[in-house]
Amino acid sequence: MSSLLVAPDVEVAHDQKVPRKRRVRWQRVVSPVLILALWEAAARAGLIAEDKLPAPSAVLATGWRLARDGTLGDHLLNSLSRAAIGLLIGGVLALVLGAAAGLLRLGDDAIDPPVQMARMLPHLALVPLLIIWVGIGESMKITLVALGTFFPLYFNVYAGIRDIDERLVEAAKTCGLGTWARIRHVVLPGALPSLFLGLRLAIGAAWLSLVVGEQTNTQNGIGFLMMEAREFSQTDVVVLGLFVYATLGLLSDVLLRVLERRALAWRQGLKAT
Amino acid sequence: MAAGVEGDMRANGVRRSFGAVRVLDGVDLTVGDGEVVALLGGSGSGKSTLLRILAGLDPDATGEFTVPPRHAVVFQEHRLLPWKRVIDNVGLGVPNARERCRAALAEVGLADRARAWPAELSGGQLQRVAFARALAREPEVLLLDEPFGALDALTRLRMQELFGRLRSRHGFAALLVTHDVDEALLLADRALVLDGGRIAAEVAVPLAYPRAQDMPGFGELRRELLDLLGVPVALSGSGEGSR
Numbered sequence: 001m002s003s004l005l006v007a008p009d010v011e012v013a014h015d016q017k018v019p020r021k022r023r024v025r026w027q028r029v030v031s032p033v034l035i036l037a038l039w040e041a042a043a044r045a046g047l048i049a050e051d052k053l054p055a056p057s058a059v060l061a062t063g064w065r066l067a068r069d070g071t072l073g074d075h076l077l078n079s080l081s082r083a084a085i086g087l088l089i090g091g092v093l094a095l096v097l098g099a100a101a102g103l104l105r106l107g108d109d110a111i112d113p114p115v116q117m118a119r120m121l122p123h124l125a126l127v128p129l130l131i132i133w134v135g136i137g138e139s140m141k142i143t144l145v146a147l148g149t150f151f152p153l154y155f156n157v158y159a160g161i162r163d164i165d166e167r168l169v170e171a172a173k174t175c176g177l178g179t180w181a182r183i184r185h186v187v188l189p190g191a192l193p194s195l196f197l198g199l200r201l202a203i204g205a206a207w208l209s210l211v212v213g214e215q216t217n218t219q220n221g222i223g224f225l226m227m228e229a230r231e232f233s234q235t236d237v238v239v240l241g242l243f244v245y246a247t248l249g250l251l252s253d254v255l256l257r258v259l260e261r262r263a264l265a266w267r268q269g270l271k272a273t
Numbered sequence: 274m275a276a277g278v279e280g281d282m283r284a285n286g287v288r289r290s291f292g293a294v295r296v297l298d299g300v301d302l303t304v305g306d307g308e309v310v311a312l313l314g315g316s317g318s319g320k321s322t323l324l325r326i327l328a329g330l331d332p333d334a335t336g337e338f339t340v341p342p343r344h345a346v347v348f349q350e351h352r353l354l355p356w357k358r359v360i361d362n363v364g365l366g367v368p369n370a371r372e373r374c375r376a377a378l379a380e381v382g383l384a385d386r387a388r389a390w391p392a393e394l395s396g397g398q399l400q401r402v403a404f405a406r407a408l409a410r411e412p413e414v415l416l417l418d419e420p421f422g423a424l425d426a427l428t429r430l431r432m433q434e435l436f437g438r439l440r441s442r443h444g445f446a447a448l449l450v451t452h453d454v455d456e457a458l459l460l461a462d463r464a465l466v467l468d469g470g471r472i473a474a475e476v477a478v479p480l481a482y483p484r485a486q487d488m489p490g491f492g493e494l495r496r497e498l499l500d501l502l503g504v505p506v507a508l509s510g511s512g513e514g515s516r
Contacts, residue, residue: 171352174328174345174416175366175406185365189356266356266390 054236059243062236071225076244078220082138082213083206086145091202094150098157103187115154123147124212131216141213141221148209152201160194161187193267196260203252207245281305282327282344282414282446287336288470289322296322298470299336302448304414309440309447311457313502314467320450323467324418327448340414345407347420351399353391353406360387363406370409377405380439397428401435408439415447421456433459437483454498458491459484466501474501 036056042048043055050058066072097115100107126147130140164187172186214223222241229237282304289297296319304310314320326334328346353362364374378384381401391399400420407415420436421429433456440447440460451457457464458478466474476498480490 167348167350167352168354170330171346171348172354172365173330175410177366181366185357186354189354192356264356266358266392 051233051235054239059236059239062234063240063243066237066240072240072244075220075222075225079210079214079222080248082141082221083145083210086142086209087149087202087206089142090146090149090206091153091199093146094153094198094202095157098154099161101154102158102161102191103183112158115151119151119155123151124209127212127216136217140216141210141218144209144213145206148205149202152205153195153198156194156198156201157191160191160198163194164190193264196256196264200253200256203256204249207249211245282338282340282448284323284327284338285336287323287326287334287338289319289326289331289334295470297326297334300467300470300472302465302472304446304448306413307444307446308463309449309461311449311451311461311464312467313451313454313457313464313498315502316452318467319470320452320467321418324416324448324450328416340416341412343410343412344414344416345410345412346416346418347400347403347407349419349422351391351396351403353399353402355391357391358387359383359389359391359394359402362391362402363409365406367409373411374405374409377408378402380408380442381405381435397424397432400424400428400432404432404435404439408443411443412445415445417447417449417451419450419452422451422453429456434483436460441482454495454502455486457498458494459486464498466498468501468503476501 039048039053040055040057043050043053043058048055054062063072097107097111101111101115102108123144127140127144130143134140134143168190169182169186172182177185210221211223214221215227218224218227222244226238226241229235229241284300284302287297287300288295300323302310302312312320312323322331324346325331327338327340328344329340353359354365357365360371360374360378363377364370367374375384375387378387381404383398383401383405386394386398386402391402394402400423403420421432424432437460439445449457449461458480461478464476464478465472466476468474476494478494480488480494484491
C-alpha cells in the first residue's frame with residue numbers, strides 16, 4: 001500500500017541529507033579559522049600593537065596560565081553560579097506568569113499589560129535603581145540576570161501557548177481529555193518549541209546582564225577579571241575574558257540545540273519533507 | 274432526558290445563532306442504534322455546526338440532545354498531535370489499552386507505522402490514523418465531519434470502502450456530515466437534508482451493502498437528493514451520468 005511507498009522515500013531523503021550537512025559544517029569552519037590565522041599573522045608581523053590587541057596565541061597562553069593557577073576556574077565558577085541562579089529565578093517567574101497569562105483570561109488581563117509596559121525599559125538601565133533597592137552586592141547581579149532572562153522567556157511562553165492550534169485542543173477534548181490532561185498532552189508540548197527559543201534568548205540575555213553586573217563592585221567573576229586587567233593594561237586578559245564569554249555563549253547554544261533535537265524529535269519529519 | 278432507546282443519539286429543538294444569523298433553528302433528529310445517517314446540506318447550512326454541538330464542542334447552543342457517552346469524532350482534518358507518535362495519538366485519552374490501540378491501527382492497515390511521527394505519513398494515512406483513534410474508544414456512535422472531504426478522489430474511495438468494512442465489523446452508529454451526495458448514498462442508511470436551520474427532508478436509502486454507484490436505484494436516489502439540495506435536475510437528470 002501507500003505506506004510501503006512512503007517509508008523508502010523518507011530514507012532516501014535522509015541519505016541525501018547527511019553528506020550535504022557534513023560538507024556545509026566543514027565549510028562553515030573555514031572563514032573563522034582564516035580570520036584567526038590572519039589576526040595571528042598580523043600580530044606577529046607587528047602590524048597590530050601588542051598592547052592594543054595581542055595575538056590569539058598570546059591570549060590562549062594567558063588563559064592556560066590563569067587556568068593552571070586556578071584563577072580562571074574560580075572566576076568562571078562565580079560567574080556561572082550567578083548566571084544559573086538568576087536564570088532559575090527569572091525562568092521560574094517567566095514560566096509561571098507566562099503560563100497564567102497564556103492559559104487564563106483573568107491572567108492575561110492582569111499580568112500581560114504591566115509586563116508589556118515593563119518590556120519597554122531596557123533592563124540594564126535599571127542598574128542605578130537596583131543598587132538603591134538591593135545594594136551593590138551579589139543580589140544586584142542576580143536580580144539583573146533574572147530581569148534579563150524573564151522577558152524573552154515570558155513572551156515566548158505566552159506566545160507559544162497562544163499559538164497552539166485550537167483545533168488540536170478541540171480534538172483532545174473529544175478524546176475525553178480534561179483540562180489538566182489537555183495542558184499536559186497538548187499545550188505543554190505545543191509550546192515547547194517556543195519555550196526553547198525563549199530559553200536561547202534568555203541565556204544570551206543572562207550573559208549580557210552578567211557583563212554589565214560584574215563591572216560594578218565585584219571581587220570575582222569574569223567581568224571583574226576583565227575590569228581589573230584593564231586597570232593594569234593587561235590587554236591579553238581583557239581579550240581572554242571576551243573569549244570566555246564567547247565560548248560560554250557558544251557552549252550554551254550547542255547544549256540547547258542538543259536538548260532541542262531530543263525533545264523536538266517529532267519536528268525532524270517536518271523538516272525532511 | 275428523552276425517552277429513547279438506550280444507545281440512541283437524539284436532538285430536540287437544537288438552536289444556534291451567530292450574532293443575528295440563526296444558523297440552526299430547531300433541529301430534531303434521531304440516530305438509532307447501529308444506524309448510519311448522512312447529514313447533507315449546502316455550504317453554510319449549519320451541518321458542521323450541528324455536529325460540533327453534538328460533539329460537545331459548542332457551549333452556546335440551546336436545545337436538548339443526548340449523545341451516548343461512548344462516542345468519538347473524526348474531523349475533516351486529521352487533528353493528530355504532531356508531537357505524539359501514531360500509536361500514542363491513537364491511545365490519547367484511553368489509558369491502559371495498548372493492545373486495543375494496536376488492533377485499531379491494524380484494522381486501518383497501519384500496524385507497521387505505530388512508531389512513526391504524524392509528519393512522516395501521507396494525508397490518507399493520517400486520516401486512517403484519525404479513524405483508528407476513534408475506533409480505539411470502542412464508540413457506540415461516530416460523529417464524522419466530512420472525514421473524507423480533504424482527501425484526493427482515489428484515497429477517498431478507498432476510505433469509504435474502509436468505512437463500510439469497519440462499520441459491518443463493529444456495528445457502530447454514525448452521523449456523517451457531508452456535502453457529497455454519492456458518499457451519503459454509498460455509506461448511509463438514511464439521509465437528512467439540512468436547510469433553513471431545520472431538517473428539511475429525510476430520504477431512506479434502502480440499498481444493500483456493499484453499494485456501488487451503478488447499482489439499480491442509486492441514480493434515482495441521487496437525483497432525488499440533488500433535487501432536495503436545490504441543484505437543478507437538468508444538470509444531472511438529463512441522461513444518466515453525462516452533462
